[in-house]
Amino acid sequence: MARRKTKIKFFTIADYEEEERWLEEEHRNGWRLVKLIPPVFFIFEETKPEDYIYKLDYKNKEMPNDYFQMFKDYGWEYCGYSLGWNCFRKAASQVRAEEEGEIFSDDESKLDMIKYLMLTRLLPLLIIFFAVLVPGIGRLRLTEGFIVILSFIIYVLAGVLYIYVFVRVGLRLWQMRNKINNKS
């Protein structure tokens, strides 16, 4: 049996292109992705070093058979699912024209995926923030003591981290969106 390795790597929802390039690099170095385990585990198997193209498609739900069949018809091999993302790959040697190495062929569909990401991932984060974290801080002030101070610090830290991730991911998606919009 081929040797296996597990890697832990964190990518935000705005880093999917970096994730694709990273998976391609692993394959070039002789490590083929065999499984994705949420949230951050990548299982690889030793293989012949080869140029492969990896693509991620965000769907946020379990897709029906015809979806996978269509990618298969187009020559894409399915190689895993994690947290709403479907991963596909294709040998670079099978790509005769540049477009055959893409899963999205127009700007509209690329933008649709970014909009869908914002709606299903970014917007719920915002709602949780205002519905849970902000009222939580307000309630803390009603009682006193060491535990309260500790919880308050944890709350503030969580809040700051939250805002940081939210702004960073939001900005990144926004920039990707503008880049596509300005090109056309």
Next chain:
Amino acid sequence: MDERLGRIYVPMSETAFYILFCLQEAQHGYGIGQAVKEMTRDEVTIGPGTMYGTLSKMEKDGLISLVNEVEKRKIYKATDLGKEILEIELKRIRRLYINSTGGEYNG
């Protein structure tokens, strides 16, 4: 045809046009992709993500409907509404073509 559909599909993207045009006959996604490649001498390619998304949208908007499923491939065909919208687009494109090649457009 309601206003929303008019905004989305008149005029429509090249991808949407070719898909709807091909679906005058029943066909599945990959088959449409191959037909478009052939018709345009490989100049227009529709990727699987774009194909799947556009077919889903058009089905939801009632421009095409599922007629069959064979070996995990969904086969679609343009509905009457789809054909009506395609006709509007064809007329626009014909007008564009006639005027751009110096002809006289007579309506």
